[in-house]
Amino acid sequence: MNFDELKLNKQLLTAIADLGYKKPTPIQEQIIPKILDGHDVLGIAPTGTGKTAAFVLPILRKLNYAQGDHPRALIFVPTRELAVQVYENAVKYAVNTDIRCCRLIGGMGLQAQLKEVQKGVDLIVATPGRFMDIYLRGEIHLKKVQTLVLDEADKMMDMGFLPQLNSILEIIPNKRQNLLFSATFHPKVEELTEEFLDFPVKVEVNVDMMVIDLVDQYLYRVPNAKTKLNLLVHLLNNHEEYSRVLIFARTRETAENIHKYLNRMEIGQWKAIHANKGQNTRLNAYEEFSEGKIRGIVATDVAARGIDVSEVSHVINFDAPVMYTDYVHRVGRTGRAEKEGVAITFASEVEQYHIGKIEELIGQEIKLLKIPKEVELLDTSYEEKQAFAREIDRQKRKEDPTYQGAFHDRKKSALKNPNKANHKTIQAYKFIAEEGDKPKNKGKGRGKGKPKPKPKGPTPKRKGKR
Numbered sequence: 001m002n003f004d005e006l007k008l009n010k011q012l013l014t015a016i017a018d019l020g021y022k023k024p025t026p027i028q029e030q031i032i033p034k035i036l037d038g039h040d041v042l043g044i045a046p047t048g049t050g051k052t053a054a055f056v057l058p059i060l061r062k063l064n065y066a067q068g069d070h071p072r073a074l075i076f077v078p079t080r081e082l083a084v085q086v087y088e089n090a091v092k093y094a095v096n097t098d099i100r101c102c103r104l105i106g107g108m109g110l111q112a113q114l115k116e117v118q119k120g121v122d123l124i125v126a127t128p129g130r131f132m133d134i135y136l137r138g139e140i141h142l143k144k145v146q147t148l149v150l151d152e153a154d155k156m157m158d159m160g161f162l163p164q165l166n167s168i169l170e171i172i173p174n175k176r177q178n179l180l181f182s183a184t185f186h187p188k189v190e191e192l193t194e195e196f197l198d199f200p201v202k203v204e205v206n207v208d209m210m211v212i213d214l215v216d217q218y219l220y221r222v223p224n225a226k227t228k229l230n231l232l233v234h235l236l237n238n239h240e241e242y243s244r245v246l247i248f249a250r251t252r253e254t255a256e257n258i259h260k261y262l263n264r265m266e267i268g269q270w271k272a273i274h275a276n277k278g279q280n281t282r283l284n285a286y287e288e289f290s291e292g293k294i295r296g297i298v299a300t301d302v303a304a305r306g307i308d309v310s311e312v313s314h315v316i317n318f319d320a321p322v323m324y325t326d327y328v329h330r331v332g333r334t335g336r337a338e339k340e341g342v343a344i345t346f347a348s349e350v351e352q353y354h355i356g357k358i359e360e361l362i363g364q365e366i367k368l369l370k371i372p373k374e375v376e377l378l379d380t381s382y383e384e385k386q387a388f389a390r391e392i393d394r395q396k397r398k399e400d401p402t403y404q405g406a407f408h409d410r411k412k413s414a415l416k417n418p419n420k421a422n423h424k425t426i427q428a429y430k431f432i433a434e435e436g437d438k439p440k441n442k443g444k445g446r447g448k449g450k451p452k453p454k455p456k457g458p459t460p461k462r463k464g465k466r
Contacts, residue, residue, distance in 0.1 A: 001023065001024060001029050002023055002024075003016060003017075003021065003023070003024055006024065006028075006029075006032045006033060006036075006057075007032075007033070007036055007061070008032075008057060008058075008061055009061055009064075011094075011096035011097050012057055012060060012061060012093060012094075012096075012097075014096055015092065015093050015094070015095050015096050016053070016057070016093065019092060019093075021053070024050070025049055025050035025054075026049070026205055027043060027045045027049050027050060027051050027054050027203060027205045028050050028053055028054045028057075030203045031043055031051075031054040031055065031058075031203050032054060032057060032058045034201045034203065035055060035058035035059070035062075035177070035179065036058045036061060036062065038177060039177075039200070039201045040177060040178045040179070040197040040198050040199065040200040040201070041055075041178075041179045041180070041197075041200055041201050041202075041203060042180050042181075042182075042193055042197060042200040042201070042202045042203070043055070043179070043180070043181040043182070043203050043204075044181075044182055044183070044184070044185050044202070044203070044204040044205065045181070045183065045203075045204070045205040046183045046205070046328045046329070046332045049205050049332075051151075051181055052085070052086055052089050052151075053089065053093070055075075055149055055151075055179050055181065056075075056086065056089055056090050056093055057093055059073050059075075059123065059147055059149070060090070060093055060094050060097065060099060060123070062146070062147065063099050063122050063123065064097075064099075065097060065098055065099065066097075066098040066099055066100055066120070066122055067122065068120070068144060069120040069121075069141075070120075070121075070140075070141045070142070070143065070144045071102075071121050071122060071123065071124045071140065071142070071144065071145060072122055072123070072144050072145060072146050072147070073122065073123045073124070073145070073146065073147040073148075073149070074123075074124050074126070074131075074142075074145055074147070074148050074149065074168075074172070075090075075123070075124070075125045075126070075149040075151060076126060076127070076128055076131070076148075076149065076150050076151070076156075076165070076168070077125065077126075077127060077151045077152055078127070078151075078152050078155045078156045078159050078161060079127065079152075079155075080105040080106060080107055080127060080279055080282070081273075081282060081283075081286060082151070082152060083103055083104075083105045083125050083126060083127055084103065084105070084283065084286075086125045086151065087101060087102075087103035087125040090123060090125065094123075099122045099123060100119075100120060100121045100122045100123070101121070101122070101123045101124075101125065102116050102117060102121040102123070102124050102125070103124075103125045103126065104117075104124060104125070104126035104127070104130045104131050104134055105126065105127050105130050105279070106127060106129055106130045106279070107278065107279025107280075107282075108279055108280075110130075110133070110134075113130070113134065114134060114137070114139055117134060117139050117140060118139065124140075128156075128161050128164035128165060128168060129164060131168070132164060132167060132168070135171070142171055142172045142173070143173065145172045145173055145176055146173075146176055146177060147176060147177045147178075147179065148172060148176055148177070148178050148179070149178075149179045149180075149181070150165070150178075150179070150180045150181070150192075150196070151181045152181065152182065152183070153180050153181060153182040153189050153192060154182040154183055154184050154186060154188070154189050154325060155183075155329075157186075157188035157189060157192065158188075158323065162192070165192075169196070178196055178197050178198070178200075180192070180193060180196055180197060180200070183325060183328055183329055183332070184325040184328065185204075186325065214340055214341060215315075215331050215334055215340070215341045215342065215343050216340070216341070216342045216343070216367075217331065217342075217343045217344075217345075217366045217367065218342070218343070218344045218345070218366065218367050218368075218369050219344075219345050219347060219355065219366040219367065219368050219369065220344065220345070220346050220347070220368075220369055220371055221347055221348075221349075221352070221368065221371075222346045222347065222348055222371065223348060223349070223377060223378075223380055224348060224378065224379075224380040224381070224384055225348075225384065226378045227371075227375070227376070227377050227378050228318060228346045228348075229258070229261065230375050230376050230377075230378065231346065231371060231372075231375050232247070232258070232262075232316065232318065232346075233262075233265060233267065234372060234374060234375045235316075235344075236262070236267045236268070236295075237267060238374075241313060241314075242295075242296075242313060242314050243295070243313050244289070244292060244295065244296065244311055244312055244313045244314075245295060245296035245297075245312075245313060245314045245315075245316060246289075246296060246297055246299065246312050246314070246315050246316070246333050246334070247296060247297070247298045247299070247315075247316045247318055248298075248299060248300070248301065248315065248316070248317050248318060248319070248321070248330050249298060249299070249300060249318045249319055250300070250301075250319040250321070250322070251300070251319075252274040252275060252276050252300060254318065254319065255272050255273070255274045255298045255299060255300055256272050256274065256276070256298075258270075258272075258298045258318060259271060259272035259297075259298040260272075262296075262298075267295070268294070268295025268296065269293075269294040269295055270294060270295060270296050270297070270298060271285035271288065271289070271294055271296075271297050271298075272285070272297070272298045272299070273285055273286070273297055273298070273299040273300070274299065274300045275300070285297060292311070298318075301321065301323070301326045301329065301330070312333050312334040312341060313334070313341070313342065314334065314341070314342045314343070314344065315330055315331055315333050315334045315341065315342070315343045315344070316343075316344045316345075316346070317330060317343070317344065317345040317346060318346055319346070319351070320345055320346075320347045320351040320354045320355055320358070321354065321358075322354055324354070324357050324358050324361050325361070327358045327361070327362070328361070328362070330343070331343040345366065348388070349388060349392075350387075350388040350391045350392055350395075353392075353395045
C-alpha cells in the first residue's frame with residue numbers, strides 16, 4: 001500500500017514525501033482509514049512503529065485548514081520531550097497548509113505559550129499539567145474540540161496523570177472522536193479505555209515480533225555496579241560501531257554519575273537527561289544527539305520518552321528495568337524506521353528475576369554473552385551484597401507470601417507489605433561512584449536537619465570557672 005491510497009490530501013502527501021516517507025507502516029495502514037472514518041480507536045503498538053504519524057496525519061487531514069481562534073484537536077502526552085517530538089512532527093506534516101500547531105509544556109516560559117494560544121490555534125500538543133495551568137487562566141476555549149488523543153497512555157497511568165485526565169474530560173465536549181495509544185494493554189489502560197472510548201476499533205501491532213524482528217538483543221550477567229561500568233567502558237573503547245548510543249539507568253543519580261565518568265574517560269562526548277536537568281538543557285542534549293554531535297545520552301526512562309532518532313546504533317540497559325513494559329520502550333529507541341538495531345542489557349544476580357519476567361513478556365530468551373576476559377571483575381562490596389540479599393528476599397516474598405526470608409527475625413515488619421522495596425533495597429540498584437562516598441550519619445534517629453531535642457524542665461545554670 002502507498003500513502004496516496006489512504007485518502008490524504010496533496011499537501012500532506014507532498015510533505016511526507018519530502019521527509020522521505022516511502023510507504024506506510026502496518027499501524028499507519030490500519031489506523032489512518034479508521035480515524036478518517038470517524039471511529040474511536042485504541043492503538044496498541046511499541047515505540048518506533050510510526051504511530052505518531054498514524055494519528056497526526058489523519059487529524060491534519062480532518063482539520064484541513066486554519067479556522068477560528070480556538071483549538072479543534074488536542075493531543076496529550078506524558079512528558080515534555082515527547083510533546084516536543086509530536087509537535088515538531090505535526091509542524092513538518094502541516095508545512096504546506098495554514099494549520100496552526102501549538103505546544104504547551106512545563107519548564108518553558110508560560111507567557112510565551114499564552115501569547116501563542118491567544119493568536120489562534122487549531123491543534124494543541126500538551127502535557128496535562130501545563131494545559132490545565134493555561135486553561136484555568138481562561139485562555140483556552142474548548143467548545144470547538146472535535147478530536148482528543150492520549151498518547152503513551154500506559155506511561156500516563158504509571159505517572160499518576162489520571163486525576164488530571166479526568167479533569168480534562170469534564171471540560172471538553174462529549175461529542176468528539178477519542179484516540180488512545182499505548183505500547184502495552186495492561187489493566188490500568190484497559191480501565192481507562194472503558195471510560196474514555198465509545199465502541200472503539202482496536203488495532204494492535206504485535207509487540208513481540210516488532211522487538212524481535214528489528215532489534216538484536218543481548219544480555220551480560222554482571223556481578224555488581226562497578227563491573228558494569230568496566231564492561232561499559234570496554235565496549236565503548238573497543239567497538240567503533242557504538243557510534244550513537246543511548247544508555248538507560250534506573251535513577252537520576254546513576255545516570256548523572258555514568259555520564260560524568262564517561263566524559264572524564266574521554267570516550268566521546270556524553271550528555272545526561274533526567275528530571276533534575278532543566279528543560280532547555282534536556283532539549284539541547286536531544287538536538288545534539290539527533291544531529292550526531294555527541295556520541296551518546298545517559299537517560300532515565302521517563303526523561304527519554306520523546307527521543308525519536310532513527311540512527312540510534314545501540315541501546316544499553318545499565319540497569320534492568322523493573323517496569324517490564326519499559327524494556328519495550330527502551331529497546332524501541334533503536335531499530336526505528338524499519339532499521340535494525342542492537343540492545344544490550346547488564347544484569348546483576350538480583351536483576352535476573354526481572355530478566356525472567358521480561359523474557360516472558362517478549363516471548364523469547366535474550367541471548368546471553370560472556371563478559372570479555374579483558375574486563376576486570378571487581379568484588380561486590382558488603383553494602384551491595386546486603387542490598388542484593390534484601391531484594392532477593394523481597395522477590396521471593398512477592399512470589400510466595402509465606403516465605404519468611406533471611407531477614408525475617410530482624411525485619412518482621414516487612415511482612416506487612418511484602419511487595420514494597422525499602423530504602424536499603426533500592427540501594428542495590430544505585431550506581432556506586434566512589435568508595436567512601438557514604439552519607440554521614442547526622443543525628444541518628446532524628447533525621448537530617450532536625451535540631452537536637454531540648455531537655456525538659458528549667459534550663460540548668462552554668463557553673464562558673466573555678
